Amino acid sequence: MNIGILLKEGPYNHQASDTAYKFAEAAIKKGHKVDAVFLYNDGVTNVTKHMDPPQDDRDIAKRWNELGEKHGVEVLACIAASKRRGISDDVIIEKGEITGLGTLTDIAIRNDRLVTFGD
Amino acid sequence: MEDVKKIMHVMRRAPHGSIYTYEGLEMILIMAAYEQDLSVAFIGDGVYALKEDQDTAGIGIKGFAKTFKALDMYDVEKLYVDRESLEERGLTEDDLLVDVEVLTSEEIGKLMNEQDVVVPH
Amino acid sequence: MLHTINKSPFESSTLETCIRFLQPGDPVLFIEDGVYAVQAGNRFAGLLENTMKDNPVYALQPDLAARGITAVTGGVKNIDYESFVELVEEHQVNSWL
Numbered sequence: 445m446n447i448g449i450l451l452k453e454g455p456y457n458h459q460a461s462d463t464a465y466k467f468a469e470a471a472i473k474k475g476h477k478v479d480a481v482f483l484y485n486d487g488v489t490n491v492t493k494h495m496d497p498p499q500d501d502r503d504i505a506k507r508w509n510e511l512g513e514k515h516g517v518e519v520l521a522c523i524a525a526s527k528r529r530g531i532s533d534d535v536i537i538e539k540g541e542i543t544g545l546g547t548l549t550d551i552a553i554r555n556d557r558l559v560t561f562g563d
Numbered sequence: 564m565e566d567v568k569k570i571m572h573v574m575r576r577a578p579h580g581s582i583y584t585y586e587g588l589e590m591i592l593i594m595a596a597y598e599q600d601l602s603v604a605f606i607g608d609g610v611y612a613l614k615e616d617q618d619t620a621g622i623g624i625k626g627f628a629k630t631f632k633a634l635d636m637y638d639v640e641k642l643y644v645d646r647e648s649l650e651e652r653g654l655t656e657d658d659l660l661v662d663v664e665v666l667t668s669e670e671i672g673k674l675m676n677e678q679d680v681v682v683p684h
Numbered sequence: 685m686l687h688t689i690n691k692s693p694f695e696s697s698t699l700e701t702c703i704r705f706l707q708p709g710d711p712v713l714f715i716e717d718g719v720y721a722v723q724a725g726n727r728f729a730g731l732l733e734n735t736m737k738d739n740p741v742y743a744l745q746p747d748l749a750a751r752g753i754t755a756v757t758g759g760v761k762n763i764d765y766e767s768f769v770e771l772v773e774e775h776q777v778n779s780w781l
Contacts, residue, residue: 445773447772450682452583452781459690459716459717460690460716463690463715463716466746466765467765467768467769469765470764470765470766470768470769471769471772473766474766474769474770476769476773484586484590485582485583485586524586524589525586544593545589545590545593545594546593546596546597548590548593548594549593549594549597549599552568552570552594552599552680552682553566553568553597553599557772557776557777558680558682558777559772559777559779560681560682560683560777560779560781561779562683562779562781563690563781573778575701575780575781606701606705607697607701647704668704668705669704671705672704672705672706672707673707675685675705675707675778676685676707676710678685678776678778679776680776681685681776681777681778681779683778683779683780683781
């Protein structure tokens, strides 16, 4: 099954990002294709590469990057939401990409499921 | 077209106090260009987004109530409002700035169940 | 349609709102702070028991464990992320954020 994920909340402040990640991990493990994680609202701050959490904590941006690297999951931040929050290509992780809401529409159309996480 | 999906946006937050309603509206306007079967349901505090007489000049935030009025120009015509949410807030259809269908939660629940995608805002 | 709820019912009316829109057979899954709804003996136990006449109710076990919830209202099924994915295989998803 092909699954898209919509993540509407920033990292650390709320558990949404962690639940989305755990869900994606479990879906991939079960043999599903996680097509894309689309970041919206404050969710766009999930992919800022300058995140530097304490060593004993999870690195949320790095985790999304690895998901992109290892499993071909597209990690996409909405351009309108990003611009509003000062997120640009210069500050995001290697596997992250800034794109329009049209891409989210395509994700909603081409996948069997769109699962949303947020506050 | 075989690939038309039924996509329902669910508005459950009050406007202005957070950005969810406004960015939700932005998403709806873009999706409207893709000729899918779009609908918007207003539930709970989401009904406040449609309240007449909103004036945001004093809070320094751009208002967007008028954009809801423009939705039918984008062919987004299925606007459903939950009757109980309206009533418990002391509102009636006359307090709303656009034409909507006021439905019971049972009726909206049935429509939800027909969707391919539900996007909460 | 799978309905997920992530808010504590003590802080938010999401649970009560969601229940009004459920269709018979729709599963409900509590995640994140939503799992406080299923703690045994709380004031939502009766509401959940009533809901379970027509709708299966699940709670995400890792979220229960994280919050020290060891006893849940009878009939609520505790599931892991893998079973969450299985519910998504069977149903479209409506997240009540």
